[in-house]
Amino acid sequence: MLTARRRAVASAAGALAGALLLASCGGTNNSGSSDPKTLRLWHYEGPTSAMGVAWAEAIKEFEAQHPGVKVKFEEKSFEQIQKTAPMVLNSSDAPDLMEYNKGNATAGLLSKQGLLTDLSAEAAERGWDKLLSPGVRTTSQYDDNGVMGSGKWYGVPDYAEYTMVYFNKDLFAKYGLAEPKTFDDLVTAMDTFVAHDVTPLANSGAEYLAQQYLYQLALSKADRSWVDSYELYRGKTDFHDAAWTYAAETFADWVKKGYLGEKSSGTKAEEAGVSFIRGKAPILFSGSWWYGRFQAEATTFDWGTTLWPGSDLTLGSGGNLWVVPKSAGNKELAYDFIDITLSKKIQNLLGNKGGVPVAADPAAITDPKAKELIANFNTLSGRDGLAFYPDWPVPGFYDVLVSETQKLLTGSEKPDAYLDALQKAYDKGVPQR
Structure with a gap:
């Protein structure tokens, strides 16, 4: 997590x-x-x-x-x-x-x-x-x-454990939306919710959810060798490659479109989870560690899950x-x-x-x-789809990811600067082998 x-x-x-x-x-x-x-x-x-x-x-x-x-x-x-x-x-x-x-x-x-x-x-x-x-x-x-x-x-x-898309079936049905089986389905759903003044994605910028959205976007453009280079140092990791660049730019774009609330930069994971439990957030992307709690507490509406559409890889281990x-x-x-x-x-x-x-x-x-x-x-x-977590590679990287991803949420940092900051922290922490 x-x-x-x-x-x-x-x-x-x-x-x-x-x-x-x-x-x-x-x-x-x-x-x-x-x-x-x-x-x-x-x-x-x-x-x-x-x-x-x-x-x-x-x-x-x-x-x-x-x-x-x-x-x-x-x-x-x-x-x-x-x-x-x-x-x-x-x-x-x-x-x-x-x-x-x-x-x-x-x-x-x-x-x-x-x-x-x-x-x-x-x-x-x-x-x-x-x-x-x-x-x-x-x-x-x-x-x-x-x-x-x-x-x-x-x-x-x-x-x-692994991550998945939790979605509120009742809210999807209210706006005539089908289960998001493709990435286009997911984007269409988010556009529809925004059009009805509903922020689609539950998020926590002060903790792990925000960085996991961004990492999942990168994984959707990555493969196993990319993961092994990043997590196991079996190759060179370039934060300005196609996958990381797509992730940072898409994340920033999602903030502008209203998929992710700017105010979520200070939100904790608990608050994001509770917003889903109370039926306020249509979608939450997070781990199986929420599953039992949602079974016990999210009882006032019907909900379901699906693997992140359009990606063979997702966070998990x-x-x-x-x-x-x-x-x-x-x-x-x-x-x-x-x-x-x-x-x-x-x-x-x-x-x-x-x-x-x-x-x-x-x-x-x-x-x-x-x-x-x-x-x-x-x-x-x-399908060998467990791709670990973004903060794992080097000590202290979790805090770097939190603080830098918060800047993307507030718009105080551009994607290029964000990726520069991650590269610097990652390179500093990679052990000499």
């Missing part, structure tokens, strides 16, 4: 909304200051999200399998972990297990700094290396430079990682918890609550919308 899951960063909707960070301590004492009766676990998923629900059940399962050991938690946000993880993990306050964003700029950087435990032996012994598909486990492994895709295992995802800090005091318990989150029981629950499981029993997924979500992911995965 990105480093911004989101999901940079992101990662995750509930997280960016100020969701839960679970903290606890556990069983075998190695080096941290740990209570052997508590597993210290941090995660930042919202309690109503698919992952939040599944991991709450995993905690119950863990405690049932480990009599006398408890899991404690304290509330933190995605942004807090994003900014403080290196400092916390270099102290005696490090948890035994934590969720952390995947990619070179985040988990890769921590692995390079020696702050994470090498999980390679556990991955082989417990079968995690065989359970996860190649596309999903790309973000689990990092080389000595902290570059993903090869080397030692430093993290384990137990779900996958294995989900955020379970990482074990180097200084964790209860590593065996941490490994046991990871096992539980990968069990069929928890994976099936995650799938039925609107997540994208990596090890579920397909026959156990019964919810119609969940089936659609997983089918779209399988389509995307089958």
Whole structure:
């Protein structure tokens, strides 16, 4: 969610909304200051999200399998972990297990700094290396430079994620619009909404949504080698190439046309998501991490999803990682918890609550919308369409993307200057190989 899951960063909707960070301590004492009766676990998923629900059940399962050991938690946000993880993990306050964003700029950087435990032996012994598909486990492994895709295992995802177009079927029907199956359909819909004084796209310029719109526009003109050059340094990245230029110019044009509100430059992801939940925004392009929440809360209208039309590539990857800090005091318990989150029981629950499981029993997924979500992911995965996130390549790039994309939203910067700024920050951060 990105480093911004989101999901940079992101990662995750509930997280960016100020969701839960679970903290606890556990069983075998190695080096941290740990209570052997508590597993210290941090995660930042919202309690109503698919992952939040599944991991709450995993905690119950863990405690049932480990009599006398408890899991404690304290509330933190995605942004807090994003900014403080290196400092916390270099102290005696490090948890035994934590969720952390995947990619070179985040988990890769921590692995390079020696702050994470090498999980390679556990991955082989417990079968995690065989359970996860190649596309999903790309973000689990990092080389000595902290570059993903090869080397030692430093993290384990137990779900996958990808971006899609969420659209309000009732609003589309109100204005006589069909589901956007082609890019022209999408543009026609946005023009129609603007003509009726409705801003088509929910957006958050202060966080990850805006940069993900722009990256998706670039991906629609890109291929796998382009992605590998940008994300894995397997070639030269030129921010003035055809794909990036198209993306920046189109994004700026969309602002002028009213597809993206200028005032959204200061909006957070939570506000954008809520605008869709309340039926005010016809379209939101974002990740599967919203899916479970929309199922639970967007109940006053009919809505659907589709992959970004006219593009084989979209933002996505294995989900955020379970990482074990180097200084964790209860590593065996941490490994046991990871096992539980990968069990069929928890994976099936995650799938039925609107997540994208990596090890579920397909026959156990019964919810119609969940089936659609997983089918779209399988389509995307089958065509090698997971293109990671724009903020991943270099440390600090998430903040650069936020601030520079805000300037495009307000019109204070032209596309050429925007691309110049990205090139400078990217080149400064690319490791020497």
